[in-house]
Amino acid sequence: MTAGLRVALIEDDEDLRVSTTQLLSLAGFTVDAYPAATPALAAIQADFPGVVVTDVRLPHLSGTEVFEQLRARDPSLPVILITGHGDVEMAVSALKAGAWDFLTKPFDPDVLLAAVTRAATARMLELDNRRLRAAAQATGAPEDDASNGLIGYSPAIERLRSMIPVLADADIDLLIEGETGTGKALLARRIHAAGKRRRHRLLGVACGAYPDALLDSDLFARVGSGSVVAASRGTVLLDDLDQASRALQARLTALVEARALVTPGVRDAVPIDLRVIATAAEPGARAEDAIAPALLYRIAAVRLRMPPLRERREDVVPLFAHFVAEAAQRIEGPVPAMTAAAQHHLATHDWPGNVRELAHFAERFVLGLDATADTTESQPASLPERLDAFERAAIIAAMGAAGGEVGVAIEHLGIPRKTFYYRVKRLGIALGPLKRSG
Structure with a gap:
């Protein structure tokens, strides 16, 4: 599982760049802030695990030119444009060409957070689907060594x-x-x-x-x-x-x-x-x-x-991708696209049956059955609920992997200490038991 999606923020106005970085960081995102397009383009490659937010008016290279270069690298990378009133027509053209969204200055912070959250959710699904497709292509290839069958990054x-x-x-x-x-x-x-x-x-x-x-x-x-x-x-x-x-x-x-x-x-x-x-x-x-x-x-x-799967939640998605690819190959069928319901289940379920249960879940998913039928929720969770569940699971998994050490968990998550405690408080996570469990 990805512990904290990234936002690449490109803004030449220092005050606005600092305040926007703080806003996104407090919302739980890891922000890479750039004062110009050139260093941002050097850092943002295909499969960038997040969203790009860029001002349209930048020195040397405009935000729309940044969008065009990024679209050539990865057409599905969400790019949100920040425009002045005089740039709206340009932003609308970029939107028709595939930009995710645009906001006009001065923008409402909540509107920006909502746009980034929607884009981040879509990006998560896209990257998970890429993993599924890659696993499907790799399944059946000879192993380079005997340890390859032990899947995970924890x-x-x-x-x-x-x-x-x-x-x-x-x-x-x-x-x-x-x-x-x-x-x-x-x-x-x-x-x-x-x-x-x-x-x-x-x-x-x-x-x-x-x-x-x-x-x-x-x-x-x-x-x-x-x-x-x-x-x-x-x-x-x-x-x-x-x-x-x-x-x-x-x-x-x-x-x-x-x-x-x-x-x-x-x-x-x-x-x-x-x-x-x-x-x-x-x-x-x-x-x-x-x-x-x-x-x-x-x-x-x-x-x-x-270790049980609940103690290595970062291994759930790669294991799921592996089992989905195996199941699709076994039944000689296509690898289905990841759904929001399946992604929510992967992020929030405790997996008492561990890897064996996850393998069965992947088989139901490939067969098009109600893969999340064993969840106790009767109604689909809302987007904020799914994001909260994802963040809660990521924090708990990081604490487990860090042996209960808060500092190590914060470093593993890649977020500021202030953001960590803000999210812990907002999500109602009790750190005491997690420390003792370490």
Whole structure:
């Protein structure tokens, strides 16, 4: 998610430039102010994540010429012209050519804010649609490395991605903890695929559904494709280990300790070269003895945590784009355009089912079903409500990513401290719990 859309303000009158910058900043926008067209044009490229507000009368290059150059770079970039009464005819011509809006001096601050807000909302939808189209084109391309499947830009995901090559060949057992649907098994598979063991089998074991009656004849048999023997020199993935029966855990403890297949009643053990990666619910969400201590201590040489989606909200849109592209390719259909309702749902929903729930949402979206049917709102939210929800989610996500540190969150959001506290107060955000959660 984008934490604060930008406004490029081009105004040669210093007093008006300063006052307009303050107005837009207090409304939550990040403002890049320029006294002339040349430095602004050097900075504003295609896919600029925001809106351009420019005076028509500028030194050396007029606002309409600025608009024409920007339209050539990105036809959908919203440009709002500020005109004097003598420039209205020129502004109307620019409006017919594709300019977003124009205001005459002296303009009402609320009118400017309304115009910028409308333009910003349209820009958000356009950029999200570009991401969807780009993801659709990229889906199916071979991955450059095994970490590419871990999608997101949040600090937590970037840290996990950076750890994959380190852990891939470390040849130590791992425990990956997290809520259901966060992608724990995906991370395990990426670690396996990035290391030397990738040439050998990854044997997945659904611990919570494995019947004790099949332990000797299947999982711990001396031969067979479903046996741990088949994963020798590879990896065994123990999915949902905290749901494994006591009998299964006892056998796994013996396996991990001896690195050999020990069969009751059989004297000779079968040595096995394998790595164990286990997944489980977070400690606070499982019983204290859900994993037998003897087993836990042996497999938890390194413990990783997959954060829930609500703690990395900046990853929601890129993940959604990825799943939409996958779904469109699967059904051999087009990638739908992003809608305001879908965008609102992405920005405000808590995603208790995490990445798995988001993937299902993307599938419904591609199929043209009521993708937001699981929301509790009976009426579509108004534009101010959608913007407030977006800003609230961005601030909360930034606080989570910053570990509860206000200064770090402000730096991450890219807004002045005064603006941050103004938005927190207006949106009714309680900072206390967010600080404690860090």
